[in-house]
Amino acid sequence: MPLYDYVYSTMDKSSDQLYETSLRGAEETPGLVHLTHMTDLQSVYHLRIGFASVASRPSATGAMWWYMWVLWPVAWLSMALAWAYGSSAFVVERIKLGKLRMQTWAVPRYNFQYGLSWERESINGLIERAILDADARGVKVLSLGLLNQAKQLNGGGELFRHRYPKLRVRLVDGSGLATAVVLRSIPRDAKQVLLHAGPSKVACATAAALCERGVQNRSS
Structure with a gap:
C-alpha cells in the first residue's frame, strides 16, 4: 500500500510525477x-468546480433559492x-x-467588474493573455463572448487586431457569428x-461579404 511504501521508503520516486502526468x-x-x-x-456553482445538482438546474429556481443564499458567503x-489572484x-x-475539438475558457471576472472603469485595463490584459495563449497553441478561431467583446472595452476585439496584426488565430465576436448565420x-x-436593417455592424459586414460574392445589395 502507498502508506507503507512511504513509511518504509520503498516508494518509487517517479510515482508522484507519473500521477500528475496521468491527471x-x-x-x-x-x-x-x-x-x-x-x-x-x-x-461559480455552474462550473466544474461547483455542484452538479445546482448546475443541472436553471439559475435561481425556487427549489434552490434558499440553498444558494446559504452558500452566498462561499x-x-x-x-x-x-x-485578487486570478491572473x-x-x-x-x-x-x-x-474531429472538431472545442473549449470554453472563462476570464476570472464577473459582470459588475466590467462596469468599473479602473478594471478595464486589467480585464483587457486577461483577454490579451488568453488570445496570445490560444495563438501559441495553434487555435484557429477564438470567439469573444458576453462582455469580452464590449465596444467600450476593446471595440469588439479591434484593439487586439491592431496591436497584433500578425495573429494567426482568428478573432470573432457575436456580430461576426451573426453575420455568418445570415450569409x-x-x-x-x-x-x-x-437588406432590411439599420446601420449596424452585422448589416455592414453582411453587405461587404455579399459584395465580394458579386451580389447586388439594396437596403430599405
Missing part, C-alpha cells in the same frame, strides 16, 4: 475557443479570491464532436439581396 492527460489543441466570463456570484469568497483564463469545458441562409446563386 493532465494528453494536451489537445482545440480548433475553436469560446472566451467567456463569470456572470453573477452564483455562476460565492463571495470565490469572487474575492478570483479578483489568466481557465478551461471551463472541453467538447469533442467528431449561410442566403442562397449561393442569389443575384440581388434586399
Whole structure:
C-alpha cells in the first residue's frame, strides 16, 4: 500500500510525477475557443468546480433559492479570491464532436467588474493573455463572448487586431457569428439581396461579404 511504501521508503520516486502526468492527460489543441466570463456570484456553482445538482438546474429556481443564499458567503469568497489572484483564463469545458475539438475558457471576472472603469485595463490584459495563449497553441478561431467583446472595452476585439496584426488565430465576436448565420441562409446563386436593417455592424459586414460574392445589395 502507498502508506507503507512511504513509511518504509520503498516508494518509487517517479510515482508522484507519473500521477500528475496521468491527471493532465494528453494536451489537445482545440480548433475553436469560446472566451467567456463569470456572470453573477452564483455562476461559480455552474462550473466544474461547483455542484452538479445546482448546475443541472436553471439559475435561481425556487427549489434552490434558499440553498444558494446559504452558500452566498462561499460565492463571495470565490469572487474575492478570483479578483485578487486570478491572473489568466481557465478551461471551463472541453467538447469533442467528431474531429472538431472545442473549449470554453472563462476570464476570472464577473459582470459588475466590467462596469468599473479602473478594471478595464486589467480585464483587457486577461483577454490579451488568453488570445496570445490560444495563438501559441495553434487555435484557429477564438470567439469573444458576453462582455469580452464590449465596444467600450476593446471595440469588439479591434484593439487586439491592431496591436497584433500578425495573429494567426482568428478573432470573432457575436456580430461576426451573426453575420455568418445570415450569409449561410442566403442562397449561393442569389443575384440581388434586399437588406432590411439599420446601420449596424452585422448589416455592414453582411453587405461587404455579399459584395465580394458579386451580389447586388439594396437596403430599405
